[in-house]
Amino acid sequence: MIQLIKGFKDILPGEVELWQEIEKTARALFEDFGFKEIRIPIMERTELFAKSIGEDTDIVEKEMYTFPDRKGELITLRPEATASVCRSYIQHKLYAKDPVRKFYTIGPMFRRERPQKGRYRQFYQINAEIIGVDSPLADVELIFILLTLFSRLSVSDVAAHINSLGCPECRPEFKTALSGFLTSSSGNLCSDCVRRKDRNPLRVLDCKVPACRTAMTGAPSILDHLCPACNEHFEIVKGALKAINVPFTVDKKLVRGLDYYTRTTFEIQTGELGAQNAVAGGGRYDGLIKALGGPDTPATGFAIGFDRLAEIADLNRTDFAQTPDIYIAALGEKNRSLVFEWKCAWGLEGIKADMEFGDKSLKSQMKRAHRLGAKQVLIVGDNEIKQGAVILRDMTTKVQMSIPIEDVVEKIIERS
Numbered sequence: 001m002i003q004l005i006k007g008f009k010d011i012l013p014g015e016v017e018l019w020q021e022i023e024k025t026a027r028a029l030f031e032d033f034g035f036k037e038i039r040i041p042i043m044e045r046t047e048l049f050a051k052s053i054g055e056d057t058d059i060v061e062k063e064m065y066t067f068p069d070r071k072g073e074l075i076t077l078r079p080e081a082t083a084s085v086c087r088s089y090i091q092h093k094l095y096a097k098d099p100v101r102k103f104y105t106i107g108p109m110f111r112r113e114r115p116q117k118g119r120y121r122q123f124y125q126i127n128a129e130i131i132g133v134d135s136p137l138a139d140v141e142l143i144f145i146l147l148t149l150f151s152r153l154s155v156s157d158v159a160a161h162i163n164s165l166g167c168p169e170c171r172p173e174f175k176t177a178l179s180g181f182l183t184s185s186s187g188n189l190c191s192d193c194v195r196r197k198d199r200n201p202l203r204v205l206d207c208k209v210p211a212c213r214t215a216m217t218g219a220p221s222i223l224d225h226l227c228p229a230c231n232e233h234f235e236i237v238k239g240a241l242k243a244i245n246v247p248f249t250v251d252k253k254l255v256r257g258l259d260y261y262t263r264t265t266f267e268i269q270t271g272e273l274g275a276q277n278a279v280a281g282g283g284r285y286d287g288l289i290k291a292l293g294g295p296d297t298p299a300t301g302f303a304i305g306f307d308r309l310a311e312i313a314d315l316n317r318t319d320f321a322q323t324p325d326i327y328i329a330a331l332g333e334k335n336r337s338l339v340f341e342w343k344c345a346w347g348l349e350g351i352k353a354d355m356e357f358g359d360k361s362l363k364s365q366m367k368r369a370h371r372l373g374a375k376q377v378l379i380v381g382d383n384e385i386k387q388g389a390v391i392l393r394d395m396t397t398k399v400q401m402s403i404p405i406e407d408v409v410e411k412i413i414e415r416s
């Protein structure tokens with residue numbers, strides 16, 4: 001038997017209804033806040049990700065699904081969405097009409113990480129991006145939307161963690177201070193961090209290895225190195241979050257794995273997911289659009305881990321159970337053809353009808369109706385057709401009654 005690829009998964013009926021509900025809730029919220037959907041391809045030229053995410057990140061170094069196509073061009077299954085949204089914004093000159101754009105997109109991402117609970121090789125994200133706004137209020141709006149979505153999905157155990165990563169003005173000074181600290185403590189770092197120390201020192205800050213955590217206790221804080229403009233930006237973020245009653249924690253060790261982040265960075269963490277406690281992450285990436293060849297445009301965004309959200313959304317799954325309003329048990333070929341016509345017509349009127357296509361006994365059809373959770377069963381045999389009245393059985397009360405054929409639709413609607 002051919003099995004699916006390791007780290008990939010199927011989302012089966014029974015589970016998929018929850019995903020649909022989450023998606024519906026997210027879409028409604030985005031539309032209310034003025035976001036427009038954008039759909040981007042799942043493959044891009046490799047250089048787009050290498051350039052935007054950064055060569056020295058785990059994603060680009062070891063997690064991308066990259067392969068040459070038949071003409072030898074290197075292409076990559078997207079590991080995240082922001083780079084493609086920016087590429088699209090630039091390529092279609094979306095800034096020409098109005099430089100301020102709010103986008104959302106929902107779809108699969110691919111990273112060849114070590115699979116474990118909450119970490120997959122194909123996973124889904126819900127992304128939102130606000131392009132063209134440098135005001136800190138755009139960052140705050142995103143955090144507000146995230147927490148509103150989680151509350152609408154009855155996710156209770158969530159907390160917003162925020163930090164600032166500074167900008168190209170102030171970050172180099174911080175990196176120098178951090179590198180100095182790392183050189184003196186390198187003996188205590190894990191092998192990954194020994195490598196990161198020189199190439200991407202910020203990443204050492206959020207390494208989860210206990211020895212690294214201990215080693216980083218006295219590390220310098222970016223917040224002590226912010227330039228006046230970044231400092232003011234961060235103060236406004238904190239003030240506005242307080243003003244709209246959003247609780248948050250400042251976490252000076254919070255950095256993002258992606259190179260293009262500047263200033264505000266945030267993560268929504270939950271206590272319900274064990275080791276993979278980040279259910280969403282995001283922040284500002286003011287330099288990216290220019291770096292990709294577009295106009296100098298500030299931007300900010302987030303990505304929600306859809307798979308992780310689906311695990312903690314506390315929605316009552318029985319609400320989504322799809323059961324037929326009516327199961328039609330027909331006996332004999334002729335009657336089956338007749339009820340098939342009814343079933344098609346009723347489907348157009350929004351009645352969920354199901355039937356047996358094969359030649360099965362009444363007993364086995366009743367069993368199937370029961371298995372499907374049908375609320376009612378219509379029994380149609382030669383006698384019924386002759387008399388112009390069919391039998392309607394209520395599957396809960398088990399009461400049966402004879403109904404003239406012309407009244408059937410009305411009765412089904414009345415009772416479903």
Ligand code: AMP
Pocket residue numbers: 080111113118119120121122123124125257278279280281282303304305306307308
């Ligand atoms: P990132 O794009 O790395 O900032 O990730 C944003 C969010 O996507 C994270 O907070 C996770 O919830 C989710 N995520 C990232 N990688 C994975 C993965 N391999 N499997 C499942 N969810 C993931």
